[in-house]
Structure formats: structure tokens, C-alpha cells
Amino acid sequence: xxxxxxxxxxxxxxxxxxxxxxxxxxxxxxSFVTTWMEPECDKLMMAAINKNYVDMxxxxxxxxxxxxxxxxxxxxxxxxxxxxxxxxxVGTVGSSEAIMLAGLAFKRRWQNKRKAEGKPYDKPNIVTxxxxxxxxxxxxxxxxxxxxxxxxxxxxxxxxxEKAVELVDENTICVAAILGxxxxxxxxxxxxxxxxxxKKNSETGWDVPxxxxxxxxxxxxxxxxxxxxxxxxxxxxxxxxxxxxxYGLVYAGIGWVIWRSKEDLPEELIFHINxxxxxxxxxxxxxxxxxxxVIAQYYQLIRLGFEGYKNVMENCQENAMVLKEGLERTGxxxxxxxxxxxxxxxxxxxxxxxxDEFELSHHLRQFGWIVPAYTMPADAQHITVLRVVIRxxxxxxxxxxxxxxxxxxxxxxxxxxPNGKSMxxxxxxxxxxxxxxxxxxxxxxxxxxxxxxIC
Amino acid sequence: MVLSKAVPSSSHDASLDCTFASxxxxxxxxxxxxxxxxxxxxxxxxxxxxxxxxxxxxxxxxxSFVTTWMEPECDKLIMAALNKNYVDMxxxxxxxxxxxxxxxxxxxxxxxxxxxxxxxxxVGTVGSSEAIMLAGLAFKRKWQNKRKAEGMPYDKPNIVTxxxxxxxxxxxxxxxxxxxxxxxxxxxxxxxxxEKAVAMVDENTICVAAILGxxxxxxxxxxxxxxxxxxEKNKETGWDVPxxxxxxxxxxxxxxxxxxxxxxxxxxxxxxxxxxxxxYGLVYAGVGWVVWRSKEDLPDELVFHINxxxxxxxxxxxxxxxxxxxIIAQYYQFIRLGFEGYKNIIENCMxxxxxxxxGLEQTGKFNIVSKEVxxxxxxxxxKDRTYYTVFDISENLRRFGWIVPAYTMPADAQHIAVLRVVVRxxxxxxxxxxxxxxxxxxVQELDEQVKHVTKVVTTQVDITARGGGTDGxxxxxxxxxxxxxVITYWKKLVSRKKTSGVC
Numbered sequence: 001x002x003x004x005x006x007x008x009x010x011x012x013x014x015x016x017x018x019x020x021x022x023x024x025x026x027x028x029x030x031s032f033v034t035t036w037m038e039p040e041c042d043k044l045m046m047a048a049i050n051k052n053y054v055d056m057x058x059x060x061x062x063x064x065x066x067x068x069x070x071x072x073x074x075x076x077x078x079x080x081x082x083x084x085x086x087x088x089x090v091g092t093v094g095s096s097e098a099i100m101l102a103g104l105a106f107k108r109r110w111q112n113k114r115k116a117e118g119k120p121y122d123k124p125n126i127v128t129x130x131x132x133x134x135x136x137x138x139x140x141x142x143x144x145x146x147x148x149x150x151x152x153x154x155x156x157x158x159x160x161x162e163k164a165v166e167l168v169d170e171n172t173i174c175v176a177a178i179l180g181x182x183x184x185x186x187x188x189x190x191x192x193x194x195x196x197x198x199k200k201n202s203e204t205g206w207d208v209p210x211x212x213x214x215x216x217x218x219x220x221x222x223x224x225x226x227x228x229x230x231x232x233x234x235x236x237x238x239x240x241x242x243x244x245x246x247y248g249l250v251y252a253g254i255g256w257v258i259w260r261s262k263e264d265l266p267e268e269l270i271f272h273i274n275x276x277x278x279x280x281x282x283x284x285x286x287x288x289x290x291x292x293x294v295i296a297q298y299y300q301l302i303r304l305g306f307e308g309y310k311n312v313m314e315n316c317q318e319n320a321m322v323l324k325e326g327l328e329r330t331g332x333x334x335x336x337x338x339x340x341x342x343x344x345x346x347x348x349x350x351x352x353x354x355x356d357e358f359e360l361s362h363h364l365r366q367f368g369w370i371v372p373a374y375t376m377p378a379d380a381q382h383i384t385v386l387r388v389v390i391r392x393x394x395x396x397x398x399x400x401x402x403x404x405x406x407x408x409x410x411x412x413x414x415x416x417x418p419n420g421k422s423m424x425x426x427x428x429x430x431x432x433x434x435x436x437x438x439x440x441x442x443x444x445x446x447x448x449x450x451x452x453x454i455c
Numbered sequence: 456m457v458l459s460k461a462v463p464s465s466s467h468d469a470s471l472d473c474t475f476a477s478x479x480x481x482x483x484x485x486x487x488x489x490x491x492x493x494x495x496x497x498x499x500x501x502x503x504x505x506x507x508x509x510x511x512x513x514x515x516x517x518x519s520f521v522t523t524w525m526e527p528e529c530d531k532l533i534m535a536a537l538n539k540n541y542v543d544m545x546x547x548x549x550x551x552x553x554x555x556x557x558x559x560x561x562x563x564x565x566x567x568x569x570x571x572x573x574x575x576x577x578v579g580t581v582g583s584s585e586a587i588m589l590a591g592l593a594f595k596r597k598w599q600n601k602r603k604a605e606g607m608p609y610d611k612p613n614i615v616t617x618x619x620x621x622x623x624x625x626x627x628x629x630x631x632x633x634x635x636x637x638x639x640x641x642x643x644x645x646x647x648x649x650e651k652a653v654a655m656v657d658e659n660t661i662c663v664a665a666i667l668g669x670x671x672x673x674x675x676x677x678x679x680x681x682x683x684x685x686x687e688k689n690k691e692t693g694w695d696v697p698x699x700x701x702x703x704x705x706x707x708x709x710x711x712x713x714x715x716x717x718x719x720x721x722x723x724x725x726x727x728x729x730x731x732x733x734x735y736g737l738v739y740a741g742v743g744w745v746v747w748r749s750k751e752d753l754p755d756e757l758v759f760h761i762n763x764x765x766x767x768x769x770x771x772x773x774x775x776x777x778x779x780x781x782i783i784a785q786y787y788q789f790i791r792l793g794f795e796g797y798k799n800i801i802e803n804c805m806x807x808x809x810x811x812x813x814g815l816e817q818t819g820k821f822n823i824v825s826k827e828v829x830x831x832x833x834x835x836x837x838k839d840r841t842y843y844t845v846f847d848i849s850e851n852l853r854r855f856g857w858i859v860p861a862y863t864m865p866a867d868a869q870h871i872a873v874l875r876v877v878v879r880x881x882x883x884x885x886x887x888x889x890x891x892x893x894x895x896x897x898v899q900e901l902d903e904q905v906k907h908v909t910k911v912v913t914t915q916v917d918i919t920a921r922g923g924g925t926d927g928x929x930x931x932x933x934x935x936x937x938x939x940x941v942i943t944y945w946k947k948l949v950s951r952k953k954t955s956g957v958c
């Protein structure tokens with residue numbers, strides 16, 4: 001820490017200037033997280049920046065706004081509630097915290113059940129797909145739950161419900177399905193999972209529930225695919241999380257978790273704080289935090305309403321199609337993402353012999369675009385994709401410009417000699433195929449593991 | 456013949472409505488279901504802004520340690536960073552760098568045993584709750600690994616703290632399945648007694664947590680003594696029980712005001728320390744820090760390595776996506792204020808706390824429960840609790856706009872109730888003087904009411920006495936009986952509330 005004070009203008013300028021070298025959030029096509037809100041909402045956020053959310057008795061209206069958001073989201077997810085019944089749920093800092101709370105609830109419920117049955121309860125596990133986001137791995141490691149992952153395969157990049165149900169055993173605390181896979185935006189078939197799991201439960205006498213990680217999809221499916229049954233309409237779904245800061249259209253720092261009913265949230269996990277008489281039950285990992293994002297979420301919910309969200313999502317979907325078609329016209333790419341799902345486009349090069357997706361990503365940076373490249377998790381590590389997430393503020397004009405710039409980069413790369421690295425990759429790809437054909441499970445290809453986990 | 460027809464305008468252009476004339480302020484706000492239709496952004500802004508007017512004023516909230524004012528230049532930086540997701544480390548490398556610099560500065564401030572240019576082991580969190588959970592996780596895992604290597608059972612970990620501990624420790628214990636062994640307080644001694652704490656330590660203890668700046672009275676616990684006693688116990692038993700210091704409030708006070716107080720990494724058993732950036736770190740709510748002594752104190756298996764386009768960044772936090780604003784604001788404060796700036800501000804806070812304390816002592820009605828050395832706050836209790844309590848004072852102060860909470864102490868001092876005023880950077884001397892005068896007014900009002908009630912009840916008793924019982928004889932009550940009836944009447948008039956535990 002420096003010894004001396006400096007003038008505030010100097011401090012502001014120094015920091016402002018350094019930060020100019022950060023990427024431009026709006027050109028960061030890697031992220032699902034909202035990067036633009038209306039100025040009216042910015043005003044509300046700035047005004048609330050000095051409100052500590054946890055002081056519920058001092059800021060009762062802010063607390064009330066959170067409760068209204070929970071109610072609205074629960075109704076959106078068809079929670080079995082009466083018209084004026086308060087839902088069971090809470091605002092969090094993001095889906096990571098939301099998932100940890102949901103996981104904790106499942107773990108405690110399962111432990112209590114096993115204790116009552118006189119059976120061992122020291123080896124809980126959770127079944128998910130290998131496409132799961134890193135926060136599930138964190139939950140498993142920090143809360144001492146085993147993670148049983150259903151491996152993917154080429155062409156099938158989400159959790160296979162049949163394989164998942166096979167992995168379920170008496171120690172399974174829940175099966176987690178993802179609505180909007182991080183890698184290619186696909187929705188997992190929660191209905192099929194529900195049906196198969198009901199069968200397994202009735203065969204075995206177990207009571208394994210489902211959690212839906214709707215971090216991205218929770219604010220898309222109700223507006224674009226209302227007939228898709230994935231939420232509380234399915235009886236085994238006991239809790240759902242969604243990120244307010246993804247398609248909830250709020251800046252980073254807010255998530256939501258909703259439980260089906262009071263029974264699904266063990267009372268012993270809830271702390272009751274009495275501040276000057278008003279009792280407020282709380283169940284979050286974080287205590288003090290800002291109030292701005294909760295207020296911003298409420299703003300969005302009442303400002304846009306159902307029709308507003310629907311319009312925004314439809315626009316995103318349109319722009320995703322423009323991008324997809326532009327890429328297909330170049331003839332150089334395979335589209336890995338599906339049309340139905342999150343509005344994003346994941347694509348890989350048809351021909352890897354001279355250059356790979358990482359180089360393309362590198363070159364796109366020169367134009368200002370941040371388009372990351374990733375390898376798929378096991379067992380499809382040989383597949384690399386570039387992924388562009390279409391957010392609310394990614395207009396058609398930007399989509400067309402991106403296509404033009406990608407074409408420019410392809411021309412640039414064609415003029416360059418082949419990259420030595422990518423030649424090695426082709427050889428590795430061939431070896432990997434051979435290994436898979438021999439029935440060996442392929443381990444990580446290189447030690448500098450490229451990541452698959454970004455939100 | 457008329458060739459043209461005047462068509463009455465039937466459509467009403469709603470966009471012309473001024474805010475409070477529009478239909479949007481006539482409709483009730485949605486509480487349960489997402490509304491079907493959109494509304495204009497001005498209307499959305501106005502209705503929410505208006506409802507929020509009924510929240511308390513953050514700057515008059517004297518209950519909280521959390522910062523409620525920052526310089527406008529910093530507000531500008533915060534606004535500009537609102538749309539930056541902190542976790543995108545590769546996209547925002549400068550923001551990540553700023554966090555690393557903050558961690559280094561704080562580690563040096565706490566005398567971590569690192570070289571001049573060596574990077575410290577630590578991380579920015581959303582608050583001290585997350586920081587404490589991470590520190591606790593590290594202790595738990597280290598202890599488990601050690602027990603496994605020794606072939607001993609590792610299913611019953613426990614942590615030793617004082618009963619004055621903040622609720623996040625209880626959360627840690629409950630969520631991460633660690634037993635919480637609390638050292639009880641007693642009247643006059645409201646922090647953890649190091650001797651009793653060490654007596655509670657056993658082979659399953661993953662760490663002893665000391666608090667620098669107790670939530671209730673602002674006191675600093677004697678970490679040095681704890682270190683000495685624990686070193687001795689470790690030697691006798693062959694155990695290796697470490698210390699964690701919860702310096703949520705005190706971490707940004709002790710280094711500036713009490714340089715000679717040895718409480719940090721200068722004590723060999725202290726392995727990790729947490730501090731709230733949003734308390735005396737002088738940043739808005741949403742940033743905390745945890746620093747470890749060295750790499751060995753953070754088991755590598757807890758750290759996730761994320762490779763984003765080649766850059767390896769180890770991460771160990773519970774939260775993933777979050778805003779970048781508070782991290783940038785913390786760095787702003789560090790370079791803007793520097794050591795001398797922080798020292799000046801905390802000294803001011805102490806001065807203003809003294810003004811408040813002296814003002815309260817002058818009323819003659821209060822016992823000061825907080826110490827002069829510690830976090831700048833004043834905790835005070837009523838000398839005479841017969842007719843009204845601190846809860847009544849707290850309620851009445853609200854009318855003047857002040858939020859001053861009242862609490863009961865935890866076990867075994869639950870019979871003590873205090874009012875607590877936290878002196879933050881933006882609590883100026885004039886506000887302190889105004890608060891004293893308003894407390895004066897409240898106490899006077901309550902005294903007046905007591906006299907009035909006593910008169911009323913006494914009159915009623917007289918009337919009853921004169922009117923007589925069923926047999927018409929005069930019933931005289933003794934003075935004591937009258938006094939008791941007054942007290943009972945008064946007690947019924949005022950409701951008692953019990954509270955505890957705020958940040």
C-alpha cells in the first residue's frame with residue numbers, strides 16, 4: 001500500500017487509463033452475462049449502490065422487491081402455488097451460489113432419510129453430464145459429494161437420460177439436468193429423464209429427485225418454447241436455478257433458486273435472524289452484498305413483462321440465425337449447436353489440416369472481437385468449437401460485421417503457412433480416434449488443457 | 456354541404472402522458488406474476504424509485520459497519536465497470552491484475568512472510584462470509600488429509616470460537632458439517648477468553664477462530680495470548696491446531712491505529728485472515744478478502760485451474776460470475792488514500808466515537824459497554840431498566856430518522872441489552888452531536904411518559920381504593936403495591952423484543 005494520499009482526480013485517471021486495456025464487454029462474445037441495460041435502470045442501480053442488501057429491516061422495500069421476483073420466477077416455472085401464495089426461493093449472487101444451496105438441500109434431505117432408515121450416509125453422489133459447468137464440480141469438491149458424470153460422445157454433447165438413470169444408485173442425492181448447455185446451448189431432455197427416473201424409483205423404492213440447472217435456459221424456454229415441459233410441471237423436479245445476469249437481462253451478480261415447496265428445503269438449513277422484531281428466514285452463503293442487481297431484476301421484470309422478454313429472445317434467435325447462415329455460406333464450417341436452445345452459434349472448422357479454431361480466435365481479436373475456442377469434455381475432446389453467444393445487445397448489424405470479419409480472417413489464414421501445432425493436432429486427432437476405436441477411454445489430449453467451463 | 460368531416464381523435468397517445476398522469480401509476484405493482492405487457496422505461500423507473508423512497512436512508516443506518524459513501528470519482532469508475540463480469544479473467548486482464556495487487560497489499564499490511572516482490576496467496580470475495588467459508592474449507596481439508604495420513608478418524612471436525620461470533624461462522628459450521636464449539640461469554644467479558652478456548656481444543660479441532668473487532672462491542676480479542684497458550688498446548692499434545700483471525704472489521708483499523716498490537720501473521724500459528732473490504736476498507740457492500748500465510752496453507756486440491764485461451768489462473772471462490780465494480784473501487788481507495796489516508800480517516804472515526812461516548816456519559820443514564828480500544832463504535836446500556844428498555848429508545852429514535860439497533864448479548868450474558876452506534880467514515884462530528892441531543896430528547900420523553908403513567912395509575916388505584924371492594928370498605932394499597940402495578944402496567948404497554956447477530 002502506498003504511504004501517501006494522492007488527489008482523487010489522479011486516482012480516477014490512473015485507474016481509468018489502465019482499465020482501457022481491458023476487453024470491451026460488449027464485444028465479448030464468450031459470455032452469456034448481460035452487458036447492457038437501459039439508462040433508467042443504471043440510475044436505479046447507482047442510487048442503490050450504498051445499500052447493503054442484508055439489512056432487511058433497514059431496507060424493507062428492497063427485501064420486498066426480492067420476494068416479488070422470487071414469486072414471479074416461481075410462477076414462470078409453473079411451481080405448484082396458489083395465486084397469492086408466496087414461493088420458496090431466494091436471490092443469490094449467481095447460479096454458483098444457487099446451485100450450492102440447492103445441492104445442500106438435496107444432501108441434507110437424503111442424509112436425514114438415510115439416518116431414519118438406519119443406513120450409511122457418508123457417500124452421497126450426484127449424477128450429471130460431463131458437459132456440466134464448473135460450479136457443479138466445485139459443489140462436489142467443497143461439499144464432499146461424489147460427481148458421477150455421464151460422458152458425451154461425438155455428435156451428442158449433452159447428458160443422455162438413459163445413461164444417467166443407469167448411473168443412479170442408493171447414494172444418489174439428485175440428478176442434475178441442464179437447460180441450456182454451456183458448450184452448445186442445447187436443452188437436455190428433462191421430460192425423458194423424469195419419466196425414466198420415475199420408473200427406476202418405483203422399481204427400486206428409492207426417491208431420487210431432479211434439479212434443473214436452467215442458468216441460461218430458464219429465461220428462454222418459457223418465452224420461446226412454452227410447450228416444452230422441463231420445469232415444475234414434471235413431478236420429480238424439486239428445485240431450479242436460473243441466472244438473473246444471463247437472459248434475465250441484468251448485469252453480473254444475481255441468480256435465483258426456486259424450490260417446489262417448503263418440504264424440499266429442510267428447515268434446519270434456514271437461519272432465522274430477528275432484527276428489531278421482524279423475523280426473516282435466510283438461507284444464502286453470502287451475507288453482505290449490494291442491492292443494485294436485485295432492484296435491476298425487478299425493473300426488468302416489470303418493464304419488459306412477458307411480451308418484452310419474448311420480443312428480446314425472439315430477436316436474439318433471429319440474429320443467431322443470421323450469423324449461422326452467414327457461416328454456413330462460407331462453406332468452411334460445421335455448425336455444432338442446435339437451432340432450438342440458447343441463441344448461440346457453436347461452430348468448428350471442416351478442415352483442420354492447416355489451421356485450427358484457436359488460431360481463428362486469436363486473429364479475430366485483432367478486429368476487436370473476443371470469440372473463444374474450447375475443446376469438448378470427455379469423451380469428445382478431439383472436437384474443438386468456436387462459440388458466439390447472442391445477447392440482447394448483439395444487433396443484426398454486428399452479426400453481419402462478424403461474418404465479414406470471420407471471412408477476412410479465413411483469407412488471412414489461407415495465405416499463411418500451416419501452423420505446426422495444428423499439424424500435430426491432426427495427428428493427435430487420428431490417434432485419438434484410433435484409441436476410441438480400441439475401446440480405451442481417451443484421456444486429456446494435452447497437458448495445457450483448454451477449458452470447457454465458462455458461464 | 457360539408458365536404459370534410461372532423462373525426463374525433465379516439466386514440467390517446469400514452470407516450471405523451473407525464474409520469475404521474477399515466478395509467479402506470481394507477482395500476483398496482485405486480486407481486487406474484489410476471490406482467491403480460493411491457494411498460495415504458497420512465498414509468499418503470501419512477502414506480503420503483505418511489506417505492507424505494509420508503510427504505511431507510513443508508514447513511515443514517517448506524518447499525519451497519521458497511522460503507523455508505525464514496526467519492527464521486529470512484530462512483531464514476533464503479534458505473535463504468537457495472538457491465539464487466541469479474542470472472543472473465545482473460546477478457547478483463549487489468550481488472551484481474553487489480554485484484555491481485557489488492558491481495559498483495561493486504562497481505563503486506565498483515566505482515567505475511569513474503570518477499571518484497573513475491574505474490575501473496577489470497578483472493579477477493581463477495582464478503583467476509585465467503586472469505587470465512589473458504590478459509591474454513593482450507594482448514595478442514597488440511598486436517599482431514601493429516602488424519603487420513605495418520606490413519607485416524609476424520610469424520611467429526613470441530614472449530615473453537617467465542618459465542619460472540621458472527622452468524623457466518625454458524626453458517627459455515629452447519630453447511631460444511633463442522634461442529635461449532637463456542638466459548639460462552641459472561642457479564643463484563645464479552646469476547647472469547649483465550650484460556651477457555653484452548654481448554655476446549657481437542658484432536659478434532661481444525662482451527663481456533665479469534666475475532667479482531669467483535670460485532671457486539673468492537674473489542675479486539677487477545678490473539679497474542681491465544682497464540683502463546685495454543686503453542687504450549689500443541690507442544691504438550693503433539694497436535695498442530697492453527698489460528699484463523701476474523702478481522703472483518705478490525706483488519707483495516709489495527710494496522711493504522713494500533714501498529715504495536717501483534718495480532719496478524721507475526722504470530723506463527725495464524726494461518727489465514729479475512730477482512731471486509733466493505734467495512735473499514737471503505738468500499739460499498741460486496742467485497743471481502745481472505746489471505747493465507749503461504750501456499751502450504753491452501754491445499755492445492757481445493758483450487759480449480761481454469762485455462763482461458765492459454766492463460767492459467769487458479770481460482771478458489773464459491774461465487775463465479777459477479778460484478779467487477781467493488782474490486783476496482785477497493786484498488787481506488789488503496790492508491791487514493793494510501794497508508795496516511797486510511798490512518799486519518801480511522802483517527803477521525805475514533806474522535807467522533809469519543810464525542811458520542813462523552814455525550815452519552817454526560818446524560819448520566821447510560822453505561823458504556825464498548826471499550827476505547829477497538830473498532831470505532833459505541834455500545835451502551837441503560838443504567839435503570841425498570842420503566843423502559845433500550846428497545847424503546849431504539850424505536851423512538853426512528854422518528855428522528857436514526858436507525859440505532861438494540862441487541863441482547865449471546866449466552867451467558869443474555870440479560871444485558873445494548874444499543875450500538877457504529878461510527879463510519881461519513882459520520883461527522885456534527886452528526887454525532889445531533890445524535891446525542893436526539894437521544895437526550897428521547898430519554899426525556901420516555902421519562903415524562905413514565906411520570907404521566909405513574910400519575911394515571913396511581914389515580915386509578917386511589918379511585919379503586921376509595922370506591923372500595925365489594926363490601927364497601929376502603930382498600931389501601933401500600934406504596935410498593937402501587938409501584939408494582941405501575942411497572943406491570945408499563946411493561947404491558949411496551950413490547951419486548953429479543954435480537955442478536957448483525958454484521
